Amino acid sequence: MAEERLQKILSHRGVASRRHAEEMITSGRVSVDGVVVTELGLKFDPARVKIAVDGRPLAAARERTRTILLYKPVGVLSTVSDPFGGETVCDLLRGRIAERLVPVGRLDKDSEGLLLMSNDGDLTLRLTHPRFEHEKTYLVRAAGRWNEEKLNILRGPVTMPDGYVTRPCPVEVVRTGGDNITTLMFRLREGRKRQIRYMCSAAHLVVLTLKRIAIGRLSLPKDMKPGEWRDLTPAECALLTRA
Numbered sequence: 001m002a003e004e005r006l007q008k009i010l011s012h013r014g015v016a017s018r019r020h021a022e023e024m025i026t027s028g029r030v031s032v033d034g035v036v037v038t039e040l041g042l043k044f045d046p047a048r049v050k051i052a053v054d055g056r057p058l059a060a061a062r063e064r065t066r067t068i069l070l071y072k073p074v075g076v077l078s079t080v081s082d083p084f085g086g087e088t089v090c091d092l093l094r095g096r097i098a099e100r101l102v103p104v105g106r107l108d109k110d111s112e113g114l115l116l117m118s119n120d121g122d123l124t125l126r127l128t129h130p131r132f133e134h135e136k137t138y139l140v141r142a143a144g145r146w147n148e149e150k151l152n153i154l155r156g157p158v159t160m161p162d163g164y165v166t167r168p169c170p171v172e173v174v175r176t177g178g179d180n181i182t183t184l185m186f187r188l189r190e191g192r193k194r195q196i197r198y199m200c201s202a203a204h205l206v207v208l209t210l211k212r213i214a215i216g217r218l219s220l221p222k223d224m225k226p227g228e229w230r231d232l233t234p235a236e237c238a239l240l241t242r243a
Helices: 006-012 018-026 089-093 121-128 148-154 195-202 234-242
Strands: 030-032 051-053 067-072 112-118 136-143 171-176 181-188 206-215 229-231
Touching (some): 006 030, 006 051, 067 089, 089 112, 136 195, 148 195
Antiparallel strands (some): 067 229, 136 181, 136 206, 171 181
């Protein structure tokens, strides 16, 4: 077997996305033949060395590539594990699949909707790296008095608490009600943490529910319920890489 970069080996084995694998290496969590490796870019033949993460050896066999579409429920973390014991998306799959899948990107604990999980490092990189700018669509119910000026504020740019200025983005009004609750659709090509919530706060709106309904041209199935999942078809995987 040909030599591969260490972060690529970890990614292909489903340990983490390639970017997260790089962070694991530089933080000293990965060893090769018992020696901790912190330098990026080193190549190894996975058939000839023993690789361990946090002291746990990697499985010798390469897992089959697998990507699933999950309806993440509210209250579940988009992480592999939680040191505080919170439920994670990996807990939803534990004992139900053989492969070790990791979340592709993130979705806040208080949000729900479409989340991909995969051990395909190349697909994960393509969907999470900012340069590819995959559009993500969110349906949001927000409380507060509504007027058209707020729509202009939401469309941005908006300054985040850390000083980052969001790019203008399409925001549409789906429904307005007499109860001061407005349903909005956001289409983002950037994914700052809690971005939509801060955007709504800038317009003096409070987010009641936030649901991701699409990534690129891949939509959350209308009949899928929170906690349910299914494998992506080859056609859907191709759709994502072309999005």
